[in-house]
Amino acid sequence: SAWRTEQTLVSYRFDARHRLIEASNAVGETERYDYDDQHVILQRQLAGGASFFWEWERAGKAARCVRHWASFSQMDTRYVWDDAGRVTVQYVDGTEETYVHDVTARLVRQVAADGGEQLKAYDAQGRLVAEQDALGA
Known part of the structure; x- marks a missing residue:
């Protein structure tokens, strides 16, 4: 059909x-x-x-x-941008956030406008194996 x-x-x-x-x-x-x-x-x-x-x-x-x-x-x-994998995002209201990437462009650290930090870790195969939020959990 x-x-x-x-x-x-x-x-x-x-x-x-x-x-x-x-x-x-x-x-x-x-x-x-x-x-x-x-x-x-x-x-x-x-x-x-x-x-x-x-x-x-x-x-x-x-x-x-x-x-x-x-x-x-x-x-x-x-x-x-810098050449170490970090980008700082500057918003119109004056706040900033920072993102850090590893050499394979995976996000490893994020710092929010309020200073809260999130971390990520990856294994040798590139799989996300650990995360830590802004409260430390």
């Missing part, structure tokens, strides 16, 4: 470079996406009109986001 479409829930449109450029839901609301020449996202425009933007350092798979902001003032986040 042949397939028969009952209802389209989501439809996607891709550009000539096979990048997702539009996603439309069942009622025709469409999101749009823009990329740089290395396929790294630069903008996402929601159906309601809000837009999100990304600024990057480096290129391609080595790209690291240094700023993520929106078309509304409540969102403007900056990312400060």
